Amino acid sequence: MKNILITGASRGIGRAIAKEFAHGDCNLFVNSLHGGEKLTGCVDELTAIRRGNAGTGCIVPLKGDVGDPRFVREMFAEIKRHTNSFDGAPKTAAEAPARIDILINNAGISYVGLLQDMTDEKWDRIVATNLSSVHYCCREAIPGMLAAGDGRIINISSVWGSVGASCEVAYSATKGGVNAYTKALARELAPSHISVNAIACGCIDTDMNRIFSDDERNALCEEIPAGRFAEPEEVAKLVRAIAEQSDYLTGQIVTLDGGWM
Numbered sequence: 001m002k003n004i005l006i007t008g009a010s011r012g013i014g015r016a017i018a019k020e021f022a023h024g025d026c027n028l029f030v031n032s033l034h035g036g037e038k039l040t041g042c043v044d045e046l047t048a049i050r051r052g053n054a055g056t057g058c059i060v061p062l063k064g065d066v067g068d069p070r071f072v073r074e075m076f077a078e079i080k081r082h083t084n085s086f087d088g089a090p091k092t093a094a095e096a097p098a099r100i101d102i103l104i105n106n107a108g109i110s111y112v113g114l115l116q117d118m119t120d121e122k123w124d125r126i127v128a129t130n131l132s133s134v135h136y137c138c139r140e141a142i143p144g145m146l147a148a149g150d151g152r153i154i155n156i157s158s159v160w161g162s163v164g165a166s167c168e169v170a171y172s173a174t175k176g177g178v179n180a181y182t183k184a185l186a187r188e189l190a191p192s193h194i195s196v197n198a199i200a201c202g203c204i205d206t207d208m209n210r211i212f213s214d215d216e217r218n219a220l221c222e223e224i225p226a227g228r229f230a231e232p233e234e235v236a237k238l239v240r241a242i243a244e245q246s247d248y249l250t251g252q253i254v255t256l257d258g259g260w261m
């Protein structure tokens, strides 16, 4: 049974991804920063999907900040308690790495404002959440993938990572970093049959875009050839499709933006 970790799964794109995988048999590990009712609600929804399909596998909520390397180590220690060791792994539980087969680095925040007004704290926060988190989670997941001789890493990025957005300089820089990290790590892990890809999202209808007024939203829709924001479920379907591809698909930044960029 596959073990799947989705960061930032309490709502938005992450939750849609978790729901997509809940339709099959797998152990699902769902993380969010604040936990609480949103993460509990996510687990309840995933459990209901499971019951409906008579599917199997555990659903484990993991509350904490993936921008904090100490939390990420603890999170993988917790994952290890729920997953079986695998053939060829060291015999003692202490030595065996946690086994995640599919890692989806989705947690992210935005910052909208002029760059010169951004405090050091806000800069550090967005870099930790959007970029360092990807590194911390990959670093913990790779040993188990190497031991298994297989693995899929999918990073949720943004079109701003390649194009750059005015008033979202820090956000664009973190997503550009995610894209470069994806391509470099893909080269490093391809000989080990572990694929690393990213999805560069355009406008997806989630809380992250609630900052826009109706007029701003309509103006954006006019710019997008598809004429609308995408639903989080459309990202989730693409994540699943990439996860099901052979490891030969690697190092790609797949754009999902309705023809926008």
Ligand SMILES: NC(=O)c1ccc[n+]([C@@H]2O[C@H](COP(=O)([O-])OP(=O)(O)OC[C@H]3O[C@@H](n4cnc5c(N)ncnc54)[C@H](OP(=O)(O)O)[C@@H]3O)[C@@H](O)[C@H]2O)c1
Pocket: 007, 008, 009, 010, 011, 012, 013, 014, 031, 032, 033, 034, 035, 038, 064, 065, 066, 067, 106, 107, 108, 109, 129, 156, 157, 158, 159, 200, 201, 202, 203, 204, 205, 206, 207, 208, 209
């Ligand atoms: N929406 C878009 O148009 C769009 C476009 C391009 C790229 N993206 C990317 O897609 C990803 C998901 O975005 P979304 O629109 O679904 O956002 P969202 O609705 O705001 O949800 C963000 C999720 O990330 C979690 N999170 C935030 N900081 C975290 C941290 N430090 N540690 C753990 N979890 C954390 C949140 O947890 P809590 O609920 O506990 O706060 C929540 O589950 C992000 O990486 C974003 O940059 C989104």
